[in-house]
Amino acid sequence: MQANIYKTRGAFLFPIFLDSLFLLVLLVISIVDKKLPLETIVLSIIFVPTLYIFLESVVRRTTIGDDGVTIRKLFREKQLKWHHITNVDAMAVHKKVYLLLTTKRGFHALANSHGDFTSLVKDVVRHVDKEKVEEDVRNVIEHPVKRMSDIVSAWVASVILLGAIVLKIVY
Numbered sequence: 001m002q003a004n005i006y007k008t009r010g011a012f013l014f015p016i017f018l019d020s021l022f023l024l025v026l027l028v029i030s031i032v033d034k035k036l037p038l039e040t041i042v043l044s045i046i047f048v049p050t051l052y053i054f055l056e057s058v059v060r061r062t063t064i065g066d067d068g069v070t071i072r073k074l075f076r077e078k079q080l081k082w083h084h085i086t087n088v089d090a091m092a093v094h095k096k097v098y099l100l101l102t103t104k105r106g107f108h109a110l111a112n113s114h115g116d117f118t119s120l121v122k123d124v125v126r127h128v129d130k131e132k133v134e135e136d137v138r139n140v141i142e143h144p145v146k147r148m149s150d151i152v153s154a155w156v157a158s159v160i161l162l163g164a165i166v167l168k169i170v171y
Helices: 010-033 037-059 117-127 135-142 149-170
Strands: 004-007 061-064 068-073 076-081 085-093 096-103 106-111
Touching: 004 117, 010 037, 010 149, 037 068, 061 117, 068 106, 085 117, 085 135, 096 117, 096 135, 106 117, 117 135
Parallel strands: none
Antiparallel strands: 004 061, 061 068, 068 076, 085 096, 096 106
């Protein structure tokens, strides 16, 4: 059987890329301007985690194959064999949903920031014994939750940052 690969939703990647780019432009303008050193420090503090979120989102991949689940993130990778998974559960916090894969060594969370999260959940359930799957997981499959707030927030930040760049250049 072919392995299925699930990545971060593309609708989130573009605005978070723009946020990183616009923050970098503001940071460069601030460094060249040399008027407000505190502004450079604050922009640096905001830029670093934003860049990390972007890179983490680009690299994140969850691969579901016949032998298990491979979770790849920035600077790390975990491989979970199907027979090591002792429980599959789901947890929802508002519209953020996590698929929790429990092993003897701990648990691993997969968020609904993955593209086609419902297919990912179905894929996991298909490979795991039915008695290991909790009822909440079936609810995620039957009633999928679409989370748009992270995408909207990233676009709002892009507009605000673009406005700040325009104001910096004009004034």
